Amino acid sequence: MDYGVSAPPARHVIVHFHMFKNAGSTLEAIFEREFRDRFATVHGSHASSALDDEDIASFIVAHPEISALSSHHLRYPLPSIRRAVLFDCCFFRHPLDRLQSVYSYLRAEPVELGAEDPILVLSQTVGPREFMLRLIDESPHFVSNPQTLLISSRGEFTRPLDETDLASAVETLRRMAIPGVVKLFDESLVAAEHFLGPAFPRLRLHYVAQNVLRPMHSLDQRLDELRTLWGVDVYEELLRLNRLDLELCAFAESEIGRRLSLVPRAEERLMEFKARCR
Numbered sequence: 308m309d310y311g312v313s314a315p316p317a318r319h320v321i322v323h324f325h326m327f328k329n330a331g332s333t334l335e336a337i338f339e340r341e342f343r344d345r346f347a348t349v350h351g352s353h354a355s356s357a358l359d360d361e362d363i364a365s366f367i368v369a370h371p372e373i374s375a376l377s378s379h380h381l382r383y384p385l386p387s388i389r390r391a392v393l394f395d396c397c398f399f400r401h402p403l404d405r406l407q408s409v410y411s412y413l414r415a416e417p418v419e420l421g422a423e424d425p426i427l428v429l430s431q432t433v434g435p436r437e438f439m440l441r442l443i444d445e446s447p448h449f450v451s452n453p454q455t456l457l458i459s460s461r462g463e464f465t466r467p468l469d470e471t472d473l474a475s476a477v478e479t480l481r482r483m484a485i486p487g488v489v490k491l492f493d494e495s496l497v498a499a500e501h502f503l504g505p506a507f508p509r510l511r512l513h514y515v516a517q518n519v520l521r522p523m524h525s526l527d528q529r530l531d532e533l534r535t536l537w538g539v540d541v542y543e544e545l546l547r548l549n550r551l552d553l554e555l556c557a558f559a560e561s562e563i564g565r566r567l568s569l570v571p572r573a574e575e576r577l578m579e580f581k582a583r584c585r
Contacts, residue, residue, distance in 0.1 A: 317392050319506040320367055321485070322385065323377035324397040326457060328408040330489050331377070332518040334398065338375045341510055345374040349381070354424065357462060360386035367391060382461040383479055394503065396485035398495070399454055399559045402549035403542070404529055406450065410438050412518075436537045443544060451548040455555050473551045477558050488559045490526050497573070497580045498566040513583035 323338065325331035338346045349366055351358055357380055358366075364386035367373065385393050400408075413430035426449060429441055442450040448464035455468055458476040480486050485503070487495030496512040503510055524532075534542045546553070567573050 315390060317390050318371070319392050319394065320373065321375040321394045321396055321507075322363065322381065323375070323485075324381045324383070324395065324457075325377050325379045326397060326399070326454060327379060328405050328412060329398045329400045329454075330487075330492060330516075331379075331398065333492075333514050333516050334396065335377050336517050337512055337514050338377060341512075342375045345372055347373050347376045349376050349378040351380045356380045357382045359461065360384055364388050367393075383458060392506065394484035394506065396487070396499075397458070397480075397483060398487035398489055398492075399480075399556050400489040401526060401530070401556055402452070402454065402552040403533055403545055404489075404526060405454075406439065406442075406545065407435065407529070407533055407536070410435050436541055439537055439541050439545060443541070443548065447548075450545065452551040455551045458555075468551055470551075473554060476551075476555050480555065480559055481562060486559055486562055488556065488563055490556075491560060491563050493577060493580055493584070494567050495563050497577050498563060498570055500580070501570045501576070502566065511583070513580060515584070 321338065323331070323334055325335065335346075335348065347370065349358065350356065358378060359382050363381060366376070367386075367388055383395075385395055410430055413427050416427060416430075426442070426446065430438060433441065439450070447467070448456065452468050452472075455472055455476045456462055456464060458479050459468070459472040460475075485495075485499045487499070496514070500510065500512045537545070567577075570576060
């Protein structure tokens with residue numbers, strides 16, 4: 308005899324791990340446009356809050372209408388939710404380029420009297436070289452492999468990271484539904500648009516860049532500028548401190564290249580995508 312079992316179709320949800328100054332505002336603008344009231348930003352009660360897999364699961368279960376969510380506070384691993392398929396999204400950036408972008412952003416932020424965030428306050432009182440020197444001296448969690456830290460260790464800094472943390476971060480990145488690199492932003496989204504098609508057939512990921520404070524020179528040009536702006540000694544020290552992040556970004560670039568190579572008519576699709584963005 309044949310028996311029927313009541314089992315609704317799987318729910319599909321994009322979960323965006325919004326890493327600060329890694330084009331997350333542009334991604335959120337895409338999701339808000341595409342999903343409208345089915346998109347949500349989720350935050351903890353404090354600036355330093357961390358939302359773990361149980362928090363993510365509780366939110367998704369409690370909000371069945373949501374198809375995409377984003378937060379600075381989300382932490383890996385992804386939860387397992389019955390009858391839900393989660394598509395994690397996280398973008399990476401050259402760590403030194405990211406640090407200068409953080410400084411420029413904080414420098415432009417208004418600071419209220421009595422502000423408690425020491426890094427925000429510091430950005431208002433010193434130039435970029437002194438800012439980086441102070442971070443090197445006082446804030447290892449902020450200036451040394453922070454992207455690897457977020458992906459491998461929930462952002463919990465208890466010791467200097469090592470190769471085991473990098474291996475964990477690389478494996479998480481390899482399994483991501485929507486990995487991306489700021490340097491290869493268009494390529495990342497063209498690959499994502501194609502492979503998300505079975506779950507989100509109407510999803511389009513073209514964009515207008517958001518929250519961009521500096522002229523968009525090439526990455527190599529920006530890095531050359533940082534050698535002069537910070538001084539060669541600070542530049543080289545930050546390279547040394549961010550060796551794991553550099554390797555993680557290099558792997559992310561190779562993974563985007565691999566996925567794009569599997570997209571049919573990739574060059575044609577990339578040209579059409581850029582035209583949509585224009």
